[in-house]
Amino acid sequence: MRYASDGVTMGGDPTVVIGGGPAGLAAALELARAGRPVTVVEREDGVGGIARTIERDGFRFDIGGHRFFTRIPEVQSLWDELLGPDFLVRSRRSRILFRGRFFDYPVTARSALAGLGPLEAARILASYLAARARPVRPEETLAAWLVNRFGRRIFETFFRPYTEKVWGMPCEEIGAQWAAQRIGGLSLGAALADMVRRGSGGQRTLATRFQYPRLGPGMLWERMRERIEASGGRVLLRSRLAAIRHDSGAVRAVEIDGPGGAVSLAASGVVSTIALRDLVPALAPGVPGGAADAARGLRYRDFVQVALVLEGPAPFADNWLYLHDPEIRAGRVQNFRAWSPELVPSPDRSCIGVEYFCSVGDDLWRRPDGDLVQLAAGELGRLGLPRPRRLVAGHVVRMRDAYPVYDAHHRAHVGTIRRALERIPNLHLAGRNGMHRYDNMDDSMLSGLLAARSVLGGARDA
Numbered sequence: 001m002r003y004a005s006d007g008v009t010m011g012g013d014p015t016v017v018i019g020g021g022p023a024g025l026a027a028a029l030e031l032a033r034a035g036r037p038v039t040v041v042e043r044e045d046g047v048g049g050i051a052r053t054i055e056r057d058g059f060r061f062d063i064g065g066h067r068f069f070t071r072i073p074e075v076q077s078l079w080d081e082l083l084g085p086d087f088l089v090r091s092r093r094s095r096i097l098f099r100g101r102f103f104d105y106p107v108t109a110r111s112a113l114a115g116l117g118p119l120e121a122a123r124i125l126a127s128y129l130a131a132r133a134r135p136v137r138p139e140e141t142l143a144a145w146l147v148n149r150f151g152r153r154i155f156e157t158f159f160r161p162y163t164e165k166v167w168g169m170p171c172e173e174i175g176a177q178w179a180a181q182r183i184g185g186l187s188l189g190a191a192l193a194d195m196v197r198r199g200s201g202g203q204r205t206l207a208t209r210f211q212y213p214r215l216g217p218g219m220l221w222e223r224m225r226e227r228i229e230a231s232g233g234r235v236l237l238r239s240r241l242a243a244i245r246h247d248s249g250a251v252r253a254v255e256i257d258g259p260g261g262a263v264s265l266a267a268s269g270v271v272s273t274i275a276l277r278d279l280v281p282a283l284a285p286g287v288p289g290g291a292a293d294a295a296r297g298l299r300y301r302d303f304v305q306v307a308l309v310l311e312g313p314a315p316f317a318d319n320w321l322y323l324h325d326p327e328i329r330a331g332r333v334q335n336f337r338a339w340s341p342e343l344v345p346s347p348d349r350s351c352i353g354v355e356y357f358c359s360v361g362d363d364l365w366r367r368p369d370g371d372l373v374q375l376a377a378g379e380l381g382r383l384g385l386p387r388p389r390r391l392v393a394g395h396v397v398r399m400r401d402a403y404p405v406y407d408a409h410h411r412a413h414v415g416t417i418r419r420a421l422e423r424i425p426n427l428h429l430a431g432r433n434g435m436h437r438y439d440n441m442d443d444s445m446l447s448g449l450l451a452a453r454s455v456l457g458g459a460r461d462a
Helices: 022-033 073-086 109-116 118-133 142-150 152-167 176-182 188-198 218-230 276-282 291-297 369-381 410-421 441-455
Strands: 015-018 038-041 053-056 059-062 087-091 094-098 101-104 209-213 234-236 240-247 250-258 261-266 269-272 300-311 320-323 332-335 349-358 391-404 427-429
Touching: 015 022, 022 038, 022 218, 022 269, 022 441, 038 218, 053 218, 053 300, 053 391, 059 300, 059 349, 059 391, 073 087, 073 209, 073 218, 073 441, 101 109, 109 118, 109 152, 118 142, 118 152, 118 188, 142 152, 142 176, 142 188, 152 349, 209 218, 218 234, 240 276, 250 269, 269 441, 276 291, 276 410, 291 410, 300 369, 349 369, 369 391, 410 427, 427 441
Parallel strands: 015 038, 015 269, 038 234, 094 320, 269 427
Antiparallel strands: 053 059, 087 209, 094 101, 240 250, 250 261, 300 349, 300 391, 320 332, 332 349
């Protein structure tokens, strides 16, 4: 059945949305509500992308933790509409664990200086003053950005180990744009000024309360899927993009490999939220202008979540802890009961997510699940926290292309690709990987809404 924008039945091919994560679902829901036929193509067996909720033996956990906090009114309105009383308000507690000591997150002057001791605090302040007097120029890399705002001493001892653990590359190879987008406004000077002004260590840059679905983010994605299908749309799971056929400046069909074999979908247009590295080679015929080389040059960081079910209470009360020690391979640990008590069905159990940042094909990615569970349990026991009790079960989830990498060449590569795609005006990009932009979940959803409105006749999405 086909639908026109006013809801009446009509002929016409659907818009195909590639990727059923937050951006793709937002785009599909917007189109379906406008009465447009839409088909979502998702390679996994469930929707939500990196923000989906995994369920194992009744225990639910995120692939990473996903706070629901936004300053975008229409995104907040959509969350409230779809989740209603299932939307909990939670207190945010997250800290940094480094050398057996806890530090505030985001970093505050009081916790950093007190936690590292008076002698180290003096060295940090001297290093910060030196950086202010002679800042690194040009400020093109993450290393330069952090040194200029915190000083080289605290950068080398505190920021570098964690950042390079996450990204798997030197800070000198990460673009400053990442810091400006993700942690803009933070600096040791701002933290010191805030401490003096407030008489405390609280540099107020992140919300202390957030919302969270009762059974995890998967509640939202499943409800979006239900609304899309109730409006006549389709959501095809375990279906992988094979090709996007286009001619005369327009997409004509999308070919997929699904559970039933190869399928060709006639398409009036495409909203793509998948990695640009995968989108460009799927275009048939290929687009000129160096787009193929640019797509191959884009880099992504992958992710492994090891969920440990333990006897007794969690060894920490925070929602999550950042692990800065370079000797610990894990980057974060999550306490899923702190996100929502209903994620952990047994009162005498806890569920801890131990997160590893890695790359497809490296030793972490290739390790058998049993080895990863033992690694995670061992590292949890080495953190200096109350010793966890008996390990009841362990579950491993691997996620490709979790984070687009901001290296020295990514902006040029993305620009080359976007210029090439301008030849196909009914192909729209949205989402973190679709735009190769390290957006938050709410920004990704907004990009999906804007892409859908472009399909409906508005300005082309940015």
